[in-house]
Amino acid sequence: MKIMKHKLLFCLSLLSLVVFMSACEDEKYAIPTLPQELRNDVIKRTLGPNVVGLNIEFAYGIAIPKSLGKLVSAEVEASIAGAEATYLDNKSYSTNGSGQDVGVEVGSKSVNNGNKTTVTFTKDTIAATLRYFYRIPAAAKGKEVSFKFSATASNGQTVSYSMGPYKIAEMDMVLDLTVKDNDASYISIEDMAVYNAAAAATNAAKIDLVYLYRVIPNITFTHALVAPSAKTYLPGVTLPAGVNRSAKINKVWALRDFHLARLQYGIYIDDIDFQQLDLSNSPDYAINLRAESGVWVETADGKYRAYIYINSIDNTGKSARISIKRYTMK
């Protein structure tokens, strides 16, 4: 019985040793075999909502084994033709030691033909990453856009890669309008433009806000965006005839939308933010505005909602630089 027990113990020890040994055994690494064909891949480089006038950027990588031939052409087909500034870069980029992208020209400048953008390779190239910049056209507003990337090699092989669909925002955007006290101080959300008093008189029904800068002793007034209806907060302003609209205005601090501010903050205002905005209780003025602050605005007729971002202020020049995102309510 005792011998039996010992035998069993021995067997068990041996078994565990074997298990232990085999567990530690390294599996031999095998270099993956390269598929002998033309291959491709795409990544999207831009983030945030797709607004008309901005680019959607992609990086399109293509490669073929040297023994099979070389690259002949690369093409991108968009479901809605891009604006004129759409292009496929004819350079292949790599990043150098200091983090800079260095481009090597590999083909002729891209050609836009309807929905298609093509680069024809002029150098003997077996691998390249081309960047595609789709300038969002006004025609795509509120629609979805998808892309088909394709490439051809000298051996006749073709590959393709589909991306999207991507929703194009309903918003409109205008950057860097300069408003100046007692001059270009009348803002129209409908036109997304700034007028002086004379032009404001002819567009009186569209003026939603007045910009002014005041230094008043004992209080902080400084830069302000005030609806023409809020006379209390328009000291020393003589409104042009007919400029009398109201608006709902809500002050915001540190909402630095990436598109408007163009700073390092990854914050994006999208259509949904305007849809869900509730300004029903907001006043018709905002005073003491600082750089990098902003205001949500709803026009008197409720037709437009906008976010006005203050890019910079100039106390001596009594002016400010503003950028606007606007959404048309349905």
Added chain:
Amino acid sequence: MVKYIKLMSTLFFTLALVACKEEFPIDEDGLLITTRSQCYVSNFEMLGSDFQTVRTKAAVIDTVAQTINVEVLYGTDLKNLYPQFSLVTDAKLDPKITGKVDFSDLANPKKYTVVSGNRKVRKEYTVNVSVQKL
């Protein structure tokens, strides 16, 4: 051996009983009711709709008269304000502040009650808001 087991079981049973005996009373908000009877506001802040302060200077808190006098900047939107109360340890506020508060009715100032840690002392504070004059 059986003796030991019996002894151990008795010990465990006693321990379990002791552990379950102590109860910590909590109120309707799930907050601990303590023995503290202090009941006052220690600091007061007022934020605008952009979450920046709208006070012109520190609010004056009178713990005897139970008033908070705060002057806000010229042009402050009184309908959309976020008051912030700092209270003595374990105290709580009634009603709770859950969002924007409308302080625009200056003739009828808002009232908030501070409830002490033992939930036995209640003191009603009046928040008097005044707007900076031109």
